[in-house]
Amino acid sequence: MNLNLTLIGQAIAFAVFVWFCMKYVWPPVMQALQERQKKIADGLDAASRANRDLEVAQEQANETLRESKEQAAEILEQAHKRSNQMIEEARDNARQEGERMIANARTEIEQEVNRAKEELRAQVSRLAIEGAERILESSIDEAKHRELVDKLAAEL
Amino acid sequence: MAVSNPTPTEYIQHHLQNLTFGLHPEHGWSMAHSAEQAAEMGFWAIHLDTMGWSIALGVLFLFVFRKAAKAASTGVPGGLQNFVELMVEFVDNSVKETFHGKSKLIAPLSLTIFCWIFLMNLMDLVPVDVLPMLAQKIAVLFGADPAHVYFKVVPTTDVNATLGMSLSVFALMIFYAIRSKGLSGFIGELTLHPFNTPNNKLVQALLIPVNFLLEVVTLLARPISLALRLFGNMYAGELIFILIALLGLWQLPLHFPWAVFHILIVVLQAFIFMMLTIVYMSLAIEEH
Numbered sequence: 261m262n263l264n265l266t267l268i269g270q271a272i273a274f275a276v277f278v279w280f281c282m283k284y285v286w287p288p289v290m291q292a293l294q295e296r297q298k299k300i301a302d303g304l305d306a307a308s309r310a311n312r313d314l315e316v317a318q319e320q321a322n323e324t325l326r327e328s329k330e331q332a333a334e335i336l337e338q339a340h341k342r343s344n345q346m347i348e349e350a351r352d353n354a355r356q357e358g359e360r361m362i363a364n365a366r367t368e369i370e371q372e373v374n375r376a377k378e379e380l381r382a383q384v385s386r387l388a389i390e391g392a393e394r395i396l397e398s399s400i401d402e403a404k405h406r407e408l409v410d411k412l413a414a415e416l
Numbered sequence: 417m418a419v420s421n422p423t424p425t426e427y428i429q430h431h432l433q434n435l436t437f438g439l440h441p442e443h444g445w446s447m448a449h450s451a452e453q454a455a456e457m458g459f460w461a462i463h464l465d466t467m468g469w470s471i472a473l474g475v476l477f478l479f480v481f482r483k484a485a486k487a488a489s490t491g492v493p494g495g496l497q498n499f500v501e502l503m504v505e506f507v508d509n510s511v512k513e514t515f516h517g518k519s520k521l522i523a524p525l526s527l528t529i530f531c532w533i534f535l536m537n538l539m540d541l542v543p544v545d546v547l548p549m550l551a552q553k554i555a556v557l558f559g560a561d562p563a564h565v566y567f568k569v570v571p572t573t574d575v576n577a578t579l580g581m582s583l584s585v586f587a588l589m590i591f592y593a594i595r596s597k598g599l600s601g602f603i604g605e606l607t608l609h610p611f612n613t614p615n616n617k618l619v620q621a622l623l624i625p626v627n628f629l630l631e632v633v634t635l636l637a638r639p640i641s642l643a644l645r646l647f648g649n650m651y652a653g654e655l656i657f658i659l660i661a662l663l664g665l666w667q668l669p670l671h672f673p674w675a676v677f678h679i680l681i682v683v684l685q686a687f688i689f690m691m692l693t694i695v696y697m698s699l700a701i702e703e704h
Contacts, residue, residue, distance in 0.1 A: 262454070262455055262458070262459075262461075263459065263575070264436075264438065264457070264458070264460065264461040264462065264463070264576060265438070265460060265461060266434075266462050266463040266466050266467060266574065266576035266577065266580070267576040267579050267580045267583070268580065269462055269467050269580070270467070270577045270579075270580025270581065271581070271583060271584045273467070273470060273471050273474060273580075274528075274581050275584060277477075277478060277528050278521070278524060278528045280482075281478060281481070281524040281525075281528040282520065282521055282524035282525070284478075284485065285478065285482055285485045285524065286485075286504070286523060286524040286527065287485075288485040288486065288488050289481075289485045289488050289500060289501060289504045290504065291488070292485075292488035292490055292497075292501070293501060293504065293505065295490040296490045296491075296493075299490050
């Protein structure tokens with residue numbers, strides 16, 4: 261239990277160990293710890309940032325989707341309208357055409373009738389003239405002839 | 417057993433004697449062959465077992481921690497790195513909680529104190545006869561008398577070791593106190609407290625010796641209590657291990673519970689030494 265040189269030796273050893281620890285052990289470990297802390301903090305930061313970005317992107321995607329749906333609906337509506345219009349137009353055209361054709365046919369028929377009438381008239385007059393000639397050839401009986409002519413005239 | 421058929425007293429005394437090398441008044445520089453010779457050497461002697469084990473354990477501590485520190489990366493830490501980082505963070509937190517000054521020395525100092533003292537205390541858990549007997553066997557190979565081969569394994573049961581550390585801490589305390597308060601501040605702290613009469617200079621001057629006496633006792637009590645607390649705890653623990661070892665077969669059921677209990681003391685005393693060092697350092701830099 262006597263105090264001796266061991267005390268000084270121990271103090272020197274202690275000083276050397278503390279110096280070594282301070283110089284070569286503590287700083288690298290502390291540095292590693294701090295760097296890891298920073299790295300983890302950065303990682304968490306990046307994760308939250310990415311989360312935020314994802315939210316924004318999702319919102320944008322939803323917005324775009326909504327817009328495109330609206331556009332599609334609009335286009336569809338326009339197409340419907342246009343097709344209806346086209347059908348309407350085509351129907352109108354067809355009706356007009358039909359009416360025009362009917363009118364044409366009618367005028368043609370009228371012309372035909374008129375021509376036939378003209379022809380008939382011409383034939384009647386020719387027949388009348390022929391009949392008159394024949395009557396004139398045989399004899400003229402006024403009473404009889406008048407009756408005949410009247411009959412002819414009534415036929416016209 | 418140390419001597420061929422030792423009495424219990426001889427056995428205990430043999431176990432409590434350090435392996436001493438020193439300047440004997442008659443034999444010159446030589447190994448001490450008995451406790452009397454070691455005592456006759458006085459101050460000029462060195463305990464080879466204490467120095468050897470403490471340096472070996474300190475080197476072991478620094479080797480392991482240096483290895484981890486060199487491999488320290490910011491990635492996922494491995495087992496050893498995890499352990500070292502745990503210790504470093506534990507010490508760092510203890511220092512930050514107590515010591516509010518700025519110093520690059522205090523934290524590594526505390527880490528060294530804690531780990532080194534822990535390892536030295538831990539040697540207490542090696543069965544008391546194993547290493548001394550091994551040392552005897554080796555010494556006999558070199559032609560030594562086995563009865564004179566003393567070997568004390570636990571450095572902290574040597575008051576020289578604990579005082580060596582606590583006096584180093586004491587020197588640092590004074591250095592920090594003077595650095596942060598200046599020499600006059602340090603002397604003022606020693607002489608103007610706890611009795612202080614700012615209004616009466618004469619009474620103040622008369623009180624200086626009283627204050628000085630009180631403060632010096634307070635100051636000196638710190639390193640001495642620091643050293644003796646650790647020494648006393650470990651010495652008592654070691655002594656009980658030796659007593660248990662004397663019991664023959666009965667030592668088997670007794671060794672284990674005492675060893676388990678001693679684990680607590682081993683860690684606790686290392687922790688107390690470290691915490692008190694930090695506290696003393698912070699007292700040294702803080703104004704009262």
